[in-house]
Amino acid sequence: MSRAKKLRELFTRPGLVRMVGAHNGLGAKLVERAGFEGVWSSSLEVSASHGIPDASLLSMSQYLEAARSMVEVTSIPVVVDGDTGYGNANNVFYTVERFEEAGVAGITFEDKKFPKDNSLLPGGRQALAGVEEFAGKIEAAKAARRSPDFVIIARVEALIAGWGQEEAQGRANRYVEAGADAILIHSKSPDPKEIIEFVTRWQGRAPLVLVPTTYPSLTEKRIAELGKVKMVIYANHGLRTAIRAMEEVLAKIRQDGGIHDLDHLLVPMKHVFDLQDVPKMKEREQRFLRD
Ligand code: SPV
Ligand code: MG
Helix, strand or coil: CCHHHHHHHHHHCCCCEEEEEECCHHHHHHHHHCCCCEEEECHHHHHHHCCCCCCCCCCHHHHHHHHHHHHHCCCCCEEEECCCCCCCHHHHHHHHHHHHHCCCCEEEEECECCCCCCCCCCCCCCCECCHHHHHHHHHHHHHHCCCCCCEEEEEECCCCCCCHHHHHHHHHHHHHHCCCCEEEECCCCCCCHHHHHHHHHCCCCCCEEECCCCCCCCCHHHHHHHCCEEEEEECCHHHHHHHHHHHHHHHHHHHHCCCCCCHHHCCCHHHHHHHCCHHHHHHHHHHHCCC
16 A cells, blocks of 8 residues: 555544654654654754755755655655745646655645745744745645645645734635645744644644644644644654764763763664664575575
């Protein structure tokens, strides 16, 4: 079964679909092994993994390469953060063709101007694209997909840009009309009130997607009680955990003058080999290596 179909099935079942951010195959595998329903190929994570800002600096093909590395070593749906579609509706069309071909389950496009800034960046450039310009992108995405299972999620940035609830509702409705399968409504408010108001007022046909990075008090239980929300994305928690752990170990090696007191902070090598699927390779060697 295609990942897109799997994602569609998850949408029809009761309960939230929980996705966690990753930037490569290893991160995606950790998400799958932890029992989440899907992987979020995060533009923040992928750009941070290159040590550069999340500001449309990497090319589409670099994001595609990252998503491919996640698809290749997992079997759960991978949803790609497609930013603004890397340009205009032509770029969106080409992007959908390439990512669907790579086996991802779906993609989000956000209604900001290209090049974008990360939505949570203090003082970031959050200028919005025109509503009709973006509706054209969603129509292009729909026209480009080969399978009707491929999930197209429109991401509304009106609350991020400070344009208010009316604008956010209007845009979300227009994007559903243009063919979006779901609406990702993003907020950078530390208070979940802004998102709760949007969800409560939402009367559209499409389910909602939330990214509760700045409002973590809105737990899965509370989100489920709101209804209308089908997917929740924990966008960058693997990356931020890894940065902390690596900084801690690096500082300790410097301070201790060696690696003699680190074992309690590290996974054993066996764990790494396991995550690389070395045991499967060894089985293949048994069968096929003859020298
Ligand atoms: C990402 O993970 O890249 C996202 C979510 O787009 S946010 O960083 O909140 O914009
Ligand atoms: Mg992003």
